[in-house]
Amino acid sequence: MKTYQVDFFNKTDCEKFSPEIIPFNPDLVLIFGGRETLSKTSIVNTLKSSFPGTIITGCSTSGEISAANVNDNSINVTAIKFDQTPISYQEVNINDFDDGEMAGKALAGKFASKDLKHIFVLSEGLHVNGTELVTGFRNNLPEGVNVTGGLAGDGANFAETLIVSNSGEIKSDIITAIGFYGDQIKIGYGSLGGWDSFGVERSVTKSEGNVLFEIDNTPALQIYKSFLGEQAKDLPASGLLFPLSMRLETDSAPVVRTILAVDEEQQSLTFAGDIPVGSYIKLMKANIDRLITGAEEAAKVSIDPLSGNIPELAILISCVGRKLVLRQLVEEEVEAVQEIVGKQAVLTGFYSYGEIAPFLEGAKCELHNQTMTITTFSEI
Numbered sequence: 001m002k003t004y005q006v007d008f009f010n011k012t013d014c015e016k017f018s019p020e021i022i023p024f025n026p027d028l029v030l031i032f033g034g035r036e037t038l039s040k041t042s043i044v045n046t047l048k049s050s051f052p053g054t055i056i057t058g059c060s061t062s063g064e065i066s067a068a069n070v071n072d073n074s075i076n077v078t079a080i081k082f083d084q085t086p087i088s089y090q091e092v093n094i095n096d097f098d099d100g101e102m103a104g105k106a107l108a109g110k111f112a113s114k115d116l117k118h119i120f121v122l123s124e125g126l127h128v129n130g131t132e133l134v135t136g137f138r139n140n141l142p143e144g145v146n147v148t149g150g151l152a153g154d155g156a157n158f159a160e161t162l163i164v165s166n167s168g169e170i171k172s173d174i175i176t177a178i179g180f181y182g183d184q185i186k187i188g189y190g191s192l193g194g195w196d197s198f199g200v201e202r203s204v205t206k207s208e209g210n211v212l213f214e215i216d217n218t219p220a221l222q223i224y225k226s227f228l229g230e231q232a233k234d235l236p237a238s239g240l241l242f243p244l245s246m247r248l249e250t251d252s253a254p255v256v257r258t259i260l261a262v263d264e265e266q267q268s269l270t271f272a273g274d275i276p277v278g279s280y281i282k283l284m285k286a287n288i289d290r291l292i293t294g295a296e297e298a299a300k301v302s303i304d305p306l307s308g309n310i311p312e313l314a315i316l317i318s319c320v321g322r323k324l325v326l327r328q329l330v331e332e333e334v335e336a337v338q339e340i341v342g343k344q345a346v347l348t349g350f351y352s353y354g355e356i357a358p359f360l361e362g363a364k365c366e367l368h369n370q371t372m373t374i375t376t377f378s379e380i
Helices: 011-016 035-040 043-050 100-109 130-138 220-234 237-241 288-306 320-341
Strands: 002-008 028-034 055-061 064-066 069-071 075-081 087-093 116-123 146-151 174-181 185-192 196-208 211-215 244-247 255-257 259-263 268-271 280-285 313-319 346-352 354-357 366-368 372-379
Touching: 002 011, 002 064, 002 346, 028 035, 028 043, 028 064, 028 346, 035 055, 043 055, 043 075, 055 087, 055 116, 055 174, 055 346, 064 075, 069 320, 075 346, 087 100, 100 130, 100 174, 116 130, 116 185, 116 354, 130 146, 130 354, 130 366, 146 313, 146 346, 146 372, 174 185, 185 288, 185 354, 211 220, 220 237, 220 259, 220 268, 237 259, 237 320, 255 366, 288 313, 288 320, 288 372, 313 320, 313 354, 320 346, 320 372, 354 372
Parallel strands: 028 055, 116 146, 313 346
Antiparallel strands: 002 075, 028 075, 064 069, 064 346, 087 174, 116 174, 146 354, 185 372, 196 211, 196 280, 211 268, 244 255, 244 280, 259 268, 313 372, 354 366
């Protein structure tokens, strides 16, 4: 596997870019950038014109990960050439489906199943129910094939997210996916958080999909605002600092849910994933040391399936809420990952509105919020 990585920090950088500096004809190019920067750049068209046979995808972000650095409103381009691994690209338009599960099912069904090892997915981040999307994939992939990826971001603005299409266009209403094939590729993954729960556990008494209406028979937004106090005026952005821990059963492992939107009229909260009636929720708060440790542990889990092979590429997808909490320490969680996977591994990725991965090998895929999710690659 060969990789080449370059960052652009302003319009001048983009205009000076010459694809000839990439020393090989890539099989895959990943592009992660701030929404405004990405929407105004010609980088995508330039790359597609220069490498018409190359698969190109990516998305808008809430922060770009490049090596051990975290940037804002930049563009990170990572070109990858595989030695012996075939890959394929598919996309769907979310407007063609009634829900996220149907979109996930349709996208999963587009991939040839023979020798399929893994799928990496990038989804629009505001109008797709991530839980449904994951369910659609999970129920329609061959046994042993898993999916990782994430929901595009838009800083802390929650206005619009963008996806880079392999056509060379940048769109706001698609989901893209890359399939990896053959026995020469080893792929690992891990997803961990590091948040602390506090307060009493409460029950969801009214919800519909990813919209939460009532907690303990009380309007959800009313209860949530009482938790946030003075910070309630900054919703939904301030909600990133206080996610919910959710369990479907009293003895099941919790997942984390982050707010995407609030509705004052209905007193409801919209999350990136489902909040089913009867589930149990608790408020969460940040523990900086545990957040960084969570990233480190996710990295350790992600390299276990590589069977001793050295990771050559790692795609990191971390939640925008972690970035807002860690602030100037945000690069420490990326550095913690780099120390585990090794400096030979090229790191790319972004801060997201949702992360898609199993917790560890053998677990079922879930939509996560507030985690560091890592997908590692090694060719043998």
